[in-house]
Amino acid sequence: MKLFPYREVKAEDAGEGTFGVKVRWLITKQMGAPNFAMRLFELEPNGHSPLHSHPWEHEVFILEGEGVAVNSNGEHKFKTGDVVFIAPNEQHQFKNTGKKTLNFLCLVPHKK
Amino acid sequence: MKLFPYREVKAEDAGEGTFGVKVRWLITKQMGAPNFAMRLFELEPNGHSPLHSHPWEHEVFILEGEGVAVNSNGEHKFKTGDVVFIAPNEQHQFKNTGKKTLNFLCLVPHKK
Numbered sequence: 001m002k003l004f005p006y007r008e009v010k011a012e013d014a015g016e017g018t019f020g021v022k023v024r025w026l027i028t029k030q031m032g033a034p035n036f037a038m039r040l041f042e043l044e045p046n047g048h049s050p051l052h053s054h055p056w057e058h059e060v061f062i063l064e065g066e067g068v069a070v071n072s073n074g075e076h077k078f079k080t081g082d083v084v085f086i087a088p089n090e091q092h093q094f095k096n097t098g099k100k101t102l103n104f105l106c107l108v109p110h111k112k
Numbered sequence: 113m114k115l116f117p118y119r120e121v122k123a124e125d126a127g128e129g130t131f132g133v134k135v136r137w138l139i140t141k142q143m144g145a146p147n148f149a150m151r152l153f154e155l156e157p158n159g160h161s162p163l164h165s166h167p168w169e170h171e172v173f174i175l176e177g178e179g180v181a182v183n184s185n186g187e188h189k190f191k192t193g194d195v196v197f198i199a200p201n202e203q204h205q206f207k208n209t210g211k212k213t214l215n216f217l218c219l220v221p222h223k224k
């Protein structure tokens with residue numbers, strides 16, 4: 001068993017194509033997780049991920065804040081306590097449209 | 113994309129060996145998730161899961177409340193914002209030791 005406050009994990013810049021986004025890799029393959037990883041994203045106001053797609057899914061839970069999830073049908077508002085499922089190969093983007101930091105969990109399968 | 117408030121998903125009794133535990137299956141294989149499922153557990157004060165083990169892992173995020181995670185080394189306290197990783201075949205139990213409902217996410221791989 002591993003048990004720790006999420007803030008103990010370093011928040012890193014989320015990298016290429018993101019703006020004002022940090023990520024904490026909370027549960028990883030390196031830790032011994034055999035199938036999927038838990039990450040926590042922190043988006044500053046106006047922060048966003050790129051509009052992109054990839055062959056793996058996202059399982060998302062909005063911990064705090066508000067924003068929009070963009071896909072080919074437009075922008076879809078979300079807020080604290082919402083669940084978002086992005087299917088493999090579906091175009092998507094997350095934007096913070098609120099005045100506070102937006103925090104969400106986003107889980108992904110390990111890359112094969 | 114599927115986007116919905118978690119409360120829209122029915123809270124069901126979590127079944128055998130649990131006491132005062134409800135579960136909402138938020139993201140499932142039936143919804144199209146190819147690898148793993150997201151569930152939200154709600155434990156009433158003194159509620160607990162059974163002390164048990166199984167061949168799959170748990171990836172847990174404590175959304176609200178406080179409690180203990182039990183393993184072969186004893187009880188380990190947790191609170192809002194904590195992360196818990198239970199490895200495959202590790203004995204474990206969750207107990208609500210607080211005065212309010214304990215809510216946590218617990219993700220599991222699909223059964224093969």
